[in-house]
Amino acid sequence: MASTSASRSDGVTGRIKRAASNLYSDNQALVADIRKSLNLMKDIAVDLEKDNQSDMVKQLESAVAELIETHENCLHRSSAIQSVGEAYRPGPELTDFKKLLDTEFEKVKSTSSSCPQNHPLMHQFQQAVWNVHHAGQPMPGEEQEDIVMTSTESNIRNLKCPITGKDITELTDPVRSLDCKHIYDKNAILNFIKSNHGNVKCPESACPKMLQAKRVVCDPLLLFEIEELRTSSRQAARADVIEDFTEAEPQGEESP
DSSP states (O other): HHHHHHHHHHHHHHHHHHHHHHHHHHHHHHHHHHHHHHHHHHHHHHHHHHHHHHHHHHHHHHHHHHHHHHHHHHHHHHHHHHHHHHHHOOOSSSSHHHHHHOOOOOOOOEOOOOOOSSSSSHHHHHHHHHHHHHHSSSTTTTTHHHHHHOOOOOSOSSSSSTTTOOBBGOSSSEEETTOOOOOOEEEHHHHHHHHHOOEESSSSSTTOOEOGGGEEEOOHHHHHHHHHHHHHHHHHHHHHHHHHHHHOOOOOOOOO
8 A cells, every 4th residue: 555655656746747847848938038039129229229219228228127027037937846846745735836836936036136237138238239339348337357257148057068078059959957057968968877877977077966867958048048159159259350450450650
């Protein structure tokens, strides 16, 4: 009897984990769509600034702040879904999953002090607008180094696959651990896990998390974040070329 009860409990736990995994993936897709919308709004703001429509830019900035708040709430919801899926164990009473998720959401949200106006995504928006008329100059109150350090915001924890050594922007089939968030080449990490009998520590240096094949996945947000990183790298490369060209440009000769 005890064995049958334990088996039923394990079955319920497994189903809840699978449901949580599916819900997490759907929520991450929503986060990716929000990021795409923010990029589109940034491009529109740049066009408006070129036309000197500052009032419209300010209105758009307010809308961006609201969307950033939604973006953060979605990320908190993803964390809550993941936590509930991992920690849930059936008890004698029926579980109110909505209450369970809401409680976990509030717990995650309480640990975040992010303000839309100070968010890196808002910084990206403001920086793009600023660059229309002040390219190459730091925004008021900021040093150039600070701008570089806070110009992107993502869940990317490593820039190279710890197994193949490839840049993650070069991976054709990237996956990310649900537990430690490190990114790998799919075939490389699955072979790595399999060769260690399905129970192995993350190969990223100093990471203590254990990996399972079923918890190393690709979600829409990962693909979007990697594409954002590619775009950022291309833009930085173009800026370096322009700077080098400008510095190398011969100065006019002085008259004798």
